Amino acid sequence: MDRSSGSVRIEVRVELKPGVLDAEGENVEKSLGLLGIVGVRHVTTARIYDLEFVDATPAEARRRAEEAADRLLANPVIHRVTIRSRSG
Amino acid sequence: MDRSSGSVRIEVRVELKPGVLDAEGENVEKSLGLLGIVGVRHVTTARIYDLEFVDATPAEARRRAEEAADRLLANPVIHRVTIRSRSG
Numbered sequence: 001m002d003r004s005s006g007s008v009r010i011e012v013r014v015e016l017k018p019g020v021l022d023a024e025g026e027n028v029e030k031s032l033g034l035l036g037i038v039g040v041r042h043v044t045t046a047r048i049y050d051l052e053f054v055d056a057t058p059a060e061a062r063r064r065a066e067e068a069a070d071r072l073l074a075n076p077v078i079h080r081v082t083i084r085s086r087s088g
Numbered sequence: 089m090d091r092s093s094g095s096v097r098i099e100v101r102v103e104l105k106p107g108v109l110d111a112e113g114e115n116v117e118k119s120l121g122l123l124g125i126v127g128v129r130h131v132t133t134a135r136i137y138d139l140e141f142v143d144a145t146p147a148e149a150r151r152r153a154e155e156a157a158d159r160l161l162a163n164p165v166i167h168r169v170t171i172r173s174r175s176g
Contacts (some may be wrong), residue, residue, distance in 0.1 A: 008131060013136070028137060031160055037152050041095060041146045046136040048101070049116060054129045064125050072119055 008061040015046035096149040103134035
């Protein structure tokens with residue numbers, strides 16, 4: 001287990017499940033039309049949390065990021081979560 | 089110019105510039121500590137806007153997404169914007 005190579009960055013992407021109203025996306029869609037930016041059929045939004053871990057292996061960092069998503073960052077009723085490692 | 093192949097998806101990522109306070113990131117960082125999820129040195133957040141264009145070439149869609157970022161989605165004083173094409 002290599003804990004000496006600095007930090008591990010994990011990106012947690014939280015977006016609404018299909019079928020759940022994305023109010024911000026709809027507002028953006030409408031506003032783009034008002035601004036004359038045409039051809040936009042659909043807008044969806046997502047929130048990114050970029051977590052930087054120290055003293056953790058990539059596997060440990062990933063597990064903690066999953067726990068963070070479960071317990072704090074996302075609501076499983078309405079959200080879909082994607083977790084990926086980032087270099088750096 | 090190929091306009092017949094359906095839609096073009098462009099992802100606009102809006103995040104705070106380094107040095108600008110990321111209040112949501114700081115709150116997450118603090119909350120993770122309170123939950124006992126340890127080893128998190130830093131949390132930053134970003135907003136993703138996934139724009140689906142129709143009747144546009146990839147180059148046109150990208151140009152419109154840049155205009156959307158400039159005029160609506162981001163504030164150049166505090167935000168850094170990254171635009172990339174998505175398959176689909």
